[in-house]
Amino acid sequence: MTHVYNRKARRQSANLSINSDLLRAARESGVNLSAVLEEALVQRVAAAKRESWKKDNADAIAAYNQFLADNGGYSDSSRSF
Numbered sequence: 111m112t113h114v115y116n117r118k119a120r121r122q123s124a125n126l127s128i129n130s131d132l133l134r135a136a137r138e139s140g141v142n143l144s145a146v147l148e149e150a151l152v153q154r155v156a157a158a159k160r161e162s163w164k165k166d167n168a169d170a171i172a173a174y175n176q177f178l179a180d181n182g183g184y185s186d187s188s189r190s191f
Contacts, residue, residue: 114155 126147136143164171 114152114159 133143136146
């Protein structure tokens with residue numbers, strides 16, 4: 111899997127706002143806030159990149175799907191299913 115960021119980049123502090131009760135509960139539960147935020151950001155960034163790729167390639171995907179609908183796949187004649 112391709113990473114959406116440089117995993118070896120230096121760590122950087124960031125100021126965030128969070129619901130105070132949720133923060134208290136997370137700390138009491140021993141939740142690693144940095145790890146949770148990083149994982150959530152990885153998922154969100156990956157999803158955003160996938161959507162951007164789909165948008166950027168929508169015309170080519172539609173053209174290929176139309177080609178398949180009109181002509182079938184290259185291996186259709188050799189498939190046994």
